[in-house]
Amino acid sequence: MLLEVKNLHKEFGGVLANADISFELKAGEIVGLIGPNGAGKTTLFNCIAGYYKPTSGKVFFDGKDITGWPAHRVAKVGIARTFQVMKIMPTLTVEENIMIGAFCRTGDRQVARREAQKILELVDLMQEAKAYPPELPIAIQKRIELARALATRPKLLMLDEVAAGLNPLETKEIIQTLQKIKKERDLSLLLTEHVMEFIMTISERVIVMAAGRKIAEGVPGEVAKEKKVIEAYLGEKYAKGK
Amino acid sequence: MRAIVAVIKDTFSLADLPLSERIAFVAFLVFVFIFPWIVHSSYPRAVMINFLLFAMYGLGWNLIGGYGGQVDLGQAKNVGFGAYATALMITWWGVPFWVTVPVGIFIAVAESLAVAYPMFRLRGHYFAIATLCVALVWQQLFLFWDWTGGARGVELPIKPTPNFTFMEFGTVGYHYFIFGLFTAQFLFMNWLRKSKLGYELQAVRDNEDAAASLGINVTWTKVKAYLITAAMGAVGGSFYAVYHLYIDPRCVMHIDLTILIAMTAMVGGAGSIWGPIIGAALLIPLDMYLAALLGGKGFYGIDFIIYALIIMVIAAREPRGIWGIIERIRRKRLIHAAGGQKST
Ligand SMILES: Nc1ncnc2c1ncn2[C@@H]1O[C@H](COP(=O)(O)OP(=O)(O)OP(=O)(O)O)[C@@H](O)[C@H]1O
Ligand SMILES: [Mg+2]
Numbered sequence A: 001m002l003l004e005v006k007n008l009h010k011e012f013g014g015v016l017a018n019a020d021i022s023f024e025l026k027a028g029e030i031v032g033l034i035g036p037n038g039a040g041k042t043t044l045f046n047c048i049a050g051y052y053k054p055t056s057g058k059v060f061f062d063g064k065d066i067t068g069w070p071a072h073r074v075a076k077v078g079i080a081r082t083f084q085v086m087k088i089m090p091t092l093t094v095e096e097n098i099m100i101g102a103f104c105r106t107g108d109r110q111v112a113r114r115e116a117q118k119i120l121e122l123v124d125l126m127q128e129a130k131a132y133p134p135e136l137p138i139a140i141q142k143r144i145e146l147a148r149a150l151a152t153r154p155k156l157l158m159l160d161e162v163a164a165g166l167n168p169l170e171t172k173e174i175i176q177t178l179q180k181i182k183k184e185r186d187l188s189l190l191l192t193e194h195v196m197e198f199i200m201t202i203s204e205r206v207i208v209m210a211a212g213r214k215i216a217e218g219v220p221g222e223v224a225k226e227k228k229v230i231e232a233y234l235g236e237k238y239a240k241g242k
Numbered sequence B: 001m002r003a004i005v006a007v008i009k010d011t012f013s014l015a016d017l018p019l020s021e022r023i024a025f026v027a028f029l030v031f032v033f034i035f036p037w038i039v040h041s042s043y044p045r046a047v048m049i050n051f052l053l054f055a056m057y058g059l060g061w062n063l064i065g066g067y068g069g070q071v072d073l074g075q076a077k078n079v080g081f082g083a084y085a086t087a088l089m090i091t092w093w094g095v096p097f098w099v100t101v102p103v104g105i106f107i108a109v110a111e112s113l114a115v116a117y118p119m120f121r122l123r124g125h126y127f128a129i130a131t132l133c134v135a136l137v138w139q140q141l142f143l144f145w146d147w148t149g150g151a152r153g154v155e156l157p158i159k160p161t162p163n164f165t166f167m168e169f170g171t172v173g174y175h176y177f178i179f180g181l182f183t184a185q186f187l188f189m190n191w192l193r194k195s196k197l198g199y200e201l202q203a204v205r206d207n208e209d210a211a212a213s214l215g216i217n218v219t220w221t222k223v224k225a226y227l228i229t230a231a232m233g234a235v236g237g238s239f240y241a242v243y244h245l246y247i248d249p250r251c252v253m254h255i256d257l258t259i260l261i262a263m264t265a266m267v268g269g270a271g272s273i274w275g276p277i278i279g280a281a282l283l284i285p286l287d288m289y290l291a292a293l294l295g296g297k298g299f300y301g302i303d304f305i306i307y308a309l310i311i312m313v314i315a316a317r318e319p320r321g322i323w324g325i326i327e328r329i330r331r332k333r334l335i336h337a338a339g340g341q342k343s344t
Helices: A041-049 A071-077 A094-102 A109-122 A138-151 A168-185 A196-202 A227-241 B002-012 B019-038 B042-067 B075-093 B097-119 B124-144 B171-194 B196-206 B208-213 B218-244 B255-268 B275-297 B302-317 B321-343
Strands: A003-012 A015-025 A030-034 A056-061 A079-081 A156-160 A188-192 A205-210 A213-218
Touching: A003 A041, A015 A041, A015 A213, A030 A041, A030 A196, A041 A071, A041 A079, A041 A156, A041 A188, A071 A079, A071 B208, A079 A138, A094 A109, A094 A138, A094 B196, A109 A138, A109 A168, A109 B002, A109 B196, A138 A156, A138 A168, A168 A196, A188 A196, A205 A227, A213 A227, B002 B171, B019 B042, B019 B171, B042 B075, B042 B171, B042 B196, B042 B218, B042 B255, B042 B275, B075 B097, B075 B124, B075 B218, B075 B255, B097 B124, B097 B218, B124 B255, B171 B196, B171 B218, B196 B208, B196 B218, B208 B218, B255 B275, B255 B302, B255 B321, B275 B302, B275 B321, B302 B321
Parallel strands: A030 A188, A030 A205, A079 A156, A156 A188
Antiparallel strands: A003 A015, A003 A056, A205 A213
């Protein structure tokens, strides 16, 4: 088992953002994490990646107990992530952004640069290598975050809404990129997304969360038919309608 | 072996910078080198020495303040540690200058390490204020203590002949002495900005969460930069002691010094290799001629009012200083040129 989350709780001053979450992820798997706004997906990512300390529960990665490890150690052990609200280094070029990811595994600038070159090619960013991220469109910036995470040579890549804000064509492109990356890099993926076509196309298994709890898990086609899942989503729409 | 060659290459190479900048820098070095031959009066020579000293201070501060983006307002304490280590060891025991330098560095680094961890729990203005407070405490202690000479300061023994043991010379000797130190520090910074630490620092400055997600230990990265900056300040302080042959807490530990150091880098352009040099070239002559012009007539402090105005203008117009303005203009031209090509 590559990733194992056991009875994870995360509380924010009385609000249970994650309640008793348990799930597993095998090496090489692509798992989708879905749920309405505020379900606790990002919180779960942050608990795994070391941005939040879980209130209780355990996180195991590659056989190691990484519960409560700081983010930089989690990255070193092989978990990379992107952020729902993008966090790009604005004063560094695209290439340098990616080189900093590569420095996770090397102290040598030339090695880091070569790695960055490879990844620029892999995610189709060669043209933008010398540009500064704020000058580029959102779809490209999302790719930069992805590329940067990839440069740390992770075993598990966690993507928090990489397709948010992209048009259908761009979404299709990022799916293709992800599939290409996965083949070349021997990766596992854990991703959250609101765009259902995206998550249902790419995931081999989905986990559904609502109000901090895991309410369903299974193959995409079947989970979508479950009553609890439909309720969670319809309930949300209904509330929004009001 | 290959690693050593790479380090040496990175130290001396400016290949990543535009040709115009490289030419300007070489011209600058030549100018500084021949300066004592073309300028013979003592005041401009003193201005030049002070400029080089502050360019050096600024380069050191630029690491934590510019590349690391942490506004450190305590650099004077490190200058003070270096200056006092050198001054006291020479006057008490007659120790050679070059032995006192590592001692000064050691004290500055050890003290900085002791205060770094609690300090880097703070961010932004809180960090700046904390560094300021620590430096003020040291200034007060050095004023209060007897063994450091208190407010009277320390007078170094004057040697009858110029010599390399205590690094005492005439003006021209000091000129080449500080020019050597400046060049050494420039080369070190030139290597450092391209090193892993250089990149990590910029990542931390730009976005701490993103940096951590890429395996960077944010606190430790800041601490490393803080310690290197401290060491650089101490070296400058050691030079100050043998150059002036007199120090007191007013001239090597004072908050004015801290602010002037930070300003050299910020006005010139924090986070660029040229920024501190440009800043020092502007501020130091301004400072010294203003002091000479107005100070004697009881206008003491007017220089600081002028600084405050410069800071406000820079902070409002271009936080990345004069170098930031130059880069912005250059980028606009570049984009313009690219656009022009497309339309034809
Ligand atoms: N740092 C925090 N402090 C307090 N409450 C928080 C914090 N982070 C998240 N929460 C709360 O936890 C709950 C889950 O939020 P989270 O961001 O994990 O949801 P999400 O599933 O990622 O939603 P979305 O789809 O909108 O991104 C929300 O009620 C949110 O307000
Ligand atoms: Mg979220």
